[in-house]
Amino acid sequence: MRIVMIADLHACRPWMSAARVERIVAQANALDGDMIVLLGDYVGHIPLSPALRPAEVAGLLASLKAPMGVWAVQGNHDWYDDPAAAADGRPTIWHAALEDQGIAVLENRNVQLDHNGVTFALAGLGSQRGLAKLSTAKRAGVDDITAALAGTEGMPTILLAHEPDVFPDLPDHVALTLSGHTHGGQIKLFGRTPVVPSRYGSRYAYGHMVEGARHLVVSGGLGCTTVPLRIGVPPEITVVEVS
Ligand SMILES: [Fe+2]
Numbered sequence: 716m717r718i719v720m721i722a723d724l725h726a727c728r729p730w731m732s733a734a735r736v737e738r739i740v741a742q743a744n745a746l747d748g749d750m751i752v753l754l755g756d757y758v759g760h761i762p763l764s765p766a767l768r769p770a771e772v773a774g775l776l777a778s779l780k781a782p783m784g785v786w787a788v789q790g791n792h793d794w795y796d797d798p799a800a801a802a803d804g805r806p807t808i809w810h811a812a813l814e815d816q817g818i819a820v821l822e823n824r825n826v827q828l829d830h831n832g833v834t835f836a837l838a839g840l841g842s843q844r845g846l847a848k849l850s851t852a853k854r855a856g857v858d859d860i861t862a863a864l865a866g867t868e869g870m871p872t873i874l875l876a877h878e879p880d881v882f883p884d885l886p887d888h889v890a891l892t893l894s895g896h897t898h899g900g901q902i903k904l905f906g907r908t909p910v911v912p913s914r915y916g917s918r919y920a921y922g923h924m925v926e927g928a929r930h931l932v933v934s935g936g937l938g939c940t941t942v943p944l945r946i947g948v949p950p951e952i953t954v955v956e957v958s
Pocket of ligand 1: 756790791792877895896897
């Protein structure tokens with residue numbers, strides 16, 4: 716099964732324009748995935764660079780096509796873009812825009828899918844830092860791993876989690892976790908990534924990691940935050956093959 720990952724678009728003009736998102740969508744479709752997963756952080760976050768609005772980005776992502784569907788989770792910045800959502804107990808503007816376009820958002824829930832006769836669960840976790848701007852608590856999130864994995868016990872499970880930090884705490888049946896968020900460090904100098912937004916530092920900054928029987932793939936993502944600059948970590952659409 717081939718999974719195409721799109722992470723951290725951070726859509727804003729001019730760095731991640733509608734035209735560029737459109738090209739990314741075309742490239743992702745051409746990779747011939749069985750499914751396409753969107754790992755969050757759709758909203759732009761670079762000073763003086765107007766962010767694209769949710770309806771525009773979701774409208775462009777609606778052209779993604781894969782036989783087993785297109786599935787999304789949200790990132791911390793998507794929650795920061797709609798700070799009243801959590802207090803109001805409603806989906807964020809990003810969540811609503813994606814679902815308006817027929818893209819299912821797995822916010823602390825899972826679905827059962829079938830590939831060549833093998834049934835597995837695809838689960839999505841809420842952002843582990845979604846409320847960080849509203850709280851002094853360091854790890855203020857909207858993540859509920861119990862809800863995300865409800866009913867998946869004993870079933871091979873793939874988890875979509877914007878931030879990879881949940882990985883070491885997962886049960887063994889979560890065979891594969893797919894994440895973004897780190898941008899691979901975004902700036903890599905002399906083989907080191909000085910700034911990685913993870914409590915594990917560089918441990919889960921980028922790539923394919925295996926701990927025990929569990930696998931983690933962290934995409935380097937496509938966009939940028941804070942500065943429109945990547946060094947040593949080119950933007951990527953990540954393809955994972957599972958057998
Ligand atoms: Fe993020």
